[in-house]
Amino acid sequence: MSELRWDPLKRSWVIITNGGGRRPRDFFVARQQVDLSLCPFCPGQEAKTPGELFVIRNAGSDNGPGWRVRVIPNKFPALGIEGMLDKRSVGLYDAMNGIGAHEVIVENPDHERSMGEFESAEIVDILRAYRARLLDLRRDVRFRYILIFKNHGVEAGSGIPHSHSQVIALPITPPVAATELMVCREYYERKERCLVCDLLLQERADGRHVIRDDGHFLVYAPFASCFPFEMRIVPVRHGHDFALMTDAELLFLAEALKDSLQRLSQVLHDPPYNFVLHNAPPMHQRLGKPAYWGSLPYDYHWHMEIVPRLTKIAGFEWGTGFYMNPILPEEAARYLREADPSFTL
DSSP states (O other), X not given: OOEEEEETTTTEEEEEOOOSSOOGGGGXXXXXXXXXXSOTTSTTOGGGSOOOSEEEESSSOTTSSOEEEEEEEOSSOSSBSXXXXXXXXETTEEEOOOBOEEEEEEOOSOSSOOGGGSOHHHHHHHHHXXXXXXXXXXXXXTOSEEEEEEEESGGGTOSSOSOEEEEEEESSOOHHHHHHHHHHHHHHHHHSSOHHHHHHHHHHHHOTTEEEEOSSEEEEOOTTOSSTTOEEEEESSOOSOGGGOOHHXXXXXXXHHHHHHHHHHHHHTSOOEEEEEEOOOOXXXXXXXXXXXXXXXXXXXXXXXXXXXXXXXXXXXXXXXXXXXXXXXXXXXHHHHHSOTTOOO
């Protein structure tokens, strides 16, 4: 029998259909390949991209080979950094100029490897770039939220196969983030405890959804997972802001992220996936709102989500806002927990 499950963090219902004991092989995706004769993200092709905003390099000069991680403006940005917001009404509608920032983090000079194949130290460099861009972009008071995300594979929205992430700074707080922030604040007001900390305590005590726990980061399949083999990576120590992580903490996160992606690759044969960093917004003061997000250090708890793209969103999901997940999260967690992360395809 199917079961409806409530996610208190996302404030949404999920239908777990548990379709006949499906196994990982039932979710294998035939991956599309991109025919790219010349990759603009490879070393030696730096002139084909906009200039560097941030770089970690071993040698060489700016905008040339020798880099380990390279951050550049997106050549075709969704939002532009120059100009004023110009908020205005259009009858009963609202509009503003498309002001923001859109950047690409080229994660490694090696075209052939993906993030799960990088060494932990290489992933630390990527996480250091995330931290640097968050700290820089949040200085702009026009930006109310900064999203870091990764698309792996054509099916997950990646048009260039060279491993990369993206950063988008937005002049508004997006609905998904606003819901999480509001839910966490309301929970803290009622209980004077962090909701995510309480979820971690419950998941560690229960154990059925836990995939990996090294004492620093817990990796688990959410009780109400929207998608098959969905994972959350959450710091065990309470913290609202990824940008406050030390280099030592970034190493523990790099190891957890690498391990999680390797397990995913082994169980599902390198599936397409997205991952998203859910982080606190910039704590800019707002006119008329002296306490705007002022409780964030106490009530919010940053985390990452990894979502394999194994199923499609269809009419039911669009019409209801519910998701259907055809495998029990407990089963998905068991397959991932029992996987050998050192296995390579």
